[in-house]
Amino acid sequence: MREVRVRFAPSPTGALHIGGVRTALYNFLLARQLKGTMILRIEDTDQNRYVPGAEEYILQSLAWVGIKIDEGVGVGGPYAPYRQSERKPIYMQYAQQLIDSGNAYYAFDTEDELEVMRERLKTAGVALPQYNSITRMQMRNSLTLLEEEVKQLLEAKTPYVVRLKVPRKEEVRLNDMIRGWVMVHSSQIDDKVLMKSDGMPTYHLANVVDDYLMKISHVIRGEEWLPSAPLHVLLYKYLGWEKEMPQFAHLPLLLKPTGDGKLSKRDADQMGFPIFPIDWIDPNTKEKAIGFREAGYLPEALINFLAFLGWNPGTQQEIFSLDELINAFSVERIGKAGTKFDIHKAQWFNQQYLRAKSDEALAEYLLDSLSKENISCTKEKAAKIASIMRERITFPKDLWEHGKFFFHAPTTFDENVASKRWNDDAVKVLNAYKIELPTLATFDAPTAKATLEKVTSELGIGTGKILQALRLSITGAGAGPDLMMVMEIIGKDEVMKRIEYALKTLNVKVA
RNA sequence: GGUCUGUUCGUCUAGGGGUUAGGACACCAGAUUUUCAUUCUGGUAACACGGGUUCGAUUCCCGUACAGACUACCA
Numbered sequence: 182m183r184e185v186r187v188r189f190a191p192s193p194t195g196a197l198h199i200g201g202v203r204t205a206l207y208n209f210l211l212a213r214q215l216k217g218t219m220i221l222r223i224e225d226t227d228q229n230r231y232v233p234g235a236e237e238y239i240l241q242s243l244a245w246v247g248i249k250i251d252e253g254v255g256v257g258g259p260y261a262p263y264r265q266s267e268r269k270p271i272y273m274q275y276a277q278q279l280i281d282s283g284n285a286y287y288a289f290d291t292e293d294e295l296e297v298m299r300e301r302l303k304t305a306g307v308a309l310p311q312y313n314s315i316t317r318m319q320m321r322n323s324l325t326l327l328e329e330e331v332k333q334l335l336e337a338k339t340p341y342v343v344r345l346k347v348p349r350k351e352e353v354r355l356n357d358m359i360r361g362w363v364m365v366h367s368s369q370i371d372d373k374v375l376m377k378s379d380g381m382p383t384y385h386l387a388n389v390v391d392d393y394l395m396k397i398s399h400v401i402r403g404e405e406w407l408p409s410a411p412l413h414v415l416l417y418k419y420l421g422w423e424k425e426m427p428q429f430a431h432l433p434l435l436l437k438p439t440g441d442g443k444l445s446k447r448d449a450d451q452m453g454f455p456i457f458p459i460d461w462i463d464p465n466t467k468e469k470a471i472g473f474r475e476a477g478y479l480p481e482a483l484i485n486f487l488a489f490l491g492w493n494p495g496t497q498q499e500i501f502s503l504d505e506l507i508n509a510f511s512v513e514r515i516g517k518a519g520t521k522f523d524i525h526k527a528q529w530f531n532q533q534y535l536r537a538k539s540d541e542a543l544a545e546y547l548l549d550s551l552s553k554e555n556i557s558c559t560k561e562k563a564a565k566i567a568s569i570m571r572e573r574i575t576f577p578k579d580l581w582e583h584g585k586f587f588f589h590a591p592t593t594f595d596e597n598v599a600s601k602r603w604n605d606d607a608v609k610v611l612n613a614y615k616i617e618l619p620t621l622a623t624f625d626a627p628t629a630k631a632t633l634e635k636v637t638s639e640l641g642i643g644t645g646k647i648l649q650a651l652r653l654s655i656t657g658a659g660a661g662p663d664l665m666m667v668m669e670i671i672g673k674d675e676v677m678k679r680i681e682y683a684l685k686t687l688n689v690k691v692a
Numbered sequence: 693g694g695u696c697u698g699u700u701c702g703u704c705u706a707g708g709g710g711u712u713a714g715g716a717c718a719c720c721a722g723a724u725u726u727u728c729a730u731u732c733u734g735g736u737a738a739c740a741c742g743g744g745u746u747c748g749a750u751u752c753c754c755g756u757a758c759a760g761a762c763u764a765c766c767a
Binding site for chain 2: 225227292311340363365371374381384406408410433436438493497516519521523526528572573574583644652658661664
């Protein structure tokens with residue numbers, strides 16, 4: 182059986198889109214499952230669109246989500262270089278081969294001449310003017326010009342492109358692993374430019390040549406490539422590489438959460454979720470886009486979420502580690518239809534992965550946040566906080582954001598709760614409780630509770646009636662984790678201080 | 693406009709000629725939690741439409757509608 186070699190081949194034209202990460206993931210899963218090789222190739226044949234830093238960004242993003250590159254940019258390998266701009270000399274020789282075999286030709290038409298041709302055809306009623314088997318005979322190319330003229334133009338260094346000579350009548354067939362047989366008539370394909378006038382190949386040529394040279398066995402890419410796949414098939418055929426042609430799998434697109442259309446950065450911005458794996462600062466606009474990493478998504482959760490966008494194992498299991506994904510993955514189970522991007526599901530996966538962590542691991546997240554705030558805290562205390570906060574967080578940063586009261590006494594109180602729960606009974610109980618606390622030798626959740634119950638029963642007031650008021654004075658809010666545990670963690674002295682402060686500031690308001 | 697691809701609950705999807713069309717997320721309700729969250733239980737909710745083929749179609753075929761992609765010397 183053929184050795185499995187797959188590639189992820191992004192262009193460094195900006196940040197890596199989350200859809201690109203999924204494409205990389207599917208490639209990676211297949212490679213790992215079939216003991217193959219995962220290759221990273223950078224398709225930077227368009228110098229105009231090159232964005233500095235994009236390549237580094239791609240590398241970092243893949244590393245963060247755990248997609249390991251076996252060969253290619255950043256790691257090297259037997260088919261180096263893996264950056265197409267560095268492979269420039271390779272492509273012309275294959276273009277030449279196509280010209281020599283009569284499957285491609287030189288075209289000297291200028292932008293203006295092309296424009297004139299399109300206009301002329303449009304007025305003649307052709308909806309979509311193309312450079313094709315019919316129109317090429319009216320243009321300036323090596324098919325219409327005399328051999329001598331062509332030679333002179335080339336020697337005079339006249340700018341030219343190399344175009345594929347697409348046959349007029351031919352059924353081009355392609356067996357896609359996801360979509361089955363796809364047939365396109367060659368009359369629908371135009372004479373695509375293979376080599377640009379700057380000497381760089383276009384995607385089509387570079388892609389086919391490199392996939393062949395790098396012995397790629399499977400091309401897994403986005404559905405946007407499906408329309409040009411027949412063209413690639415033609416290229417393999419004319420280059421004499423039909424037997425080596427990789428298997429194709431065209432992935433369904435990622436769609437925007439509401440409405441229709443493919444997922445764009447705009448949608449993500451509007452709905453307030455990331456679309457890039459890690460933070461990206463646009464070098465031109467200096468605009469910063471928050472990444473999934475910085476937003477608090479765990480890489481393993483993101484991967485699990487992404488894997489399920491368009492694929493499923495056919496079982497009820499939903500939580501999959503990377504190793505489990507590698508085992509369960511199969512191209513056959515990839516869906517055909519476009520997939521709407523639902524950030525809720527991503528959050529749910531994140532929660533699941535976060536909860537599976539130990540208190541100690543969660544404590545590290547909290548400690549991270551605290552160090553940014555210059556707050557010191559022992560590991561033990563952080564772990565204790567983590568243990569009572571673990572069921573109520575979606576992101577690691579929630580530990581701090583929802584638990585600030587562990588470190589800062591409230592300065593304001595939720596007015597809604599205060600107006601409903603802060604009453605004479607509450608004040609009576611809190612005053613008595615405050616007096617009772619100093620007599621306690623030890624202070625923990627059980628004693629805090631027992632003492633409170635003792636006070637309330639002596640006063641003949643139901644504990645439940647005033648618990649909200651107590652919570653309000655300790656945390657400033659009406660909702661939160663187990664109050665007795667909270668008090669244990671912040672300690673007796675702090676509890677007393679907070680009750681006193683609340684009594685002082687809230688009494689005035691309610692009176 | 694043309695070509696290609698697609699269409700099962702709001703979303704991700706399972707399924708497949710005869711099923712109470714299954715699960716998950718989200719949503720709603722109840723229970724637990726004297727709060728909130730969690731957890732548990734339950735609920736709402738789908739085969740785009742029209743023709744065939746068939747005893748029978750959501751499933752197969754053909755149309756239609758809708759959607760998306762592509763239609764550059766961008767990838």
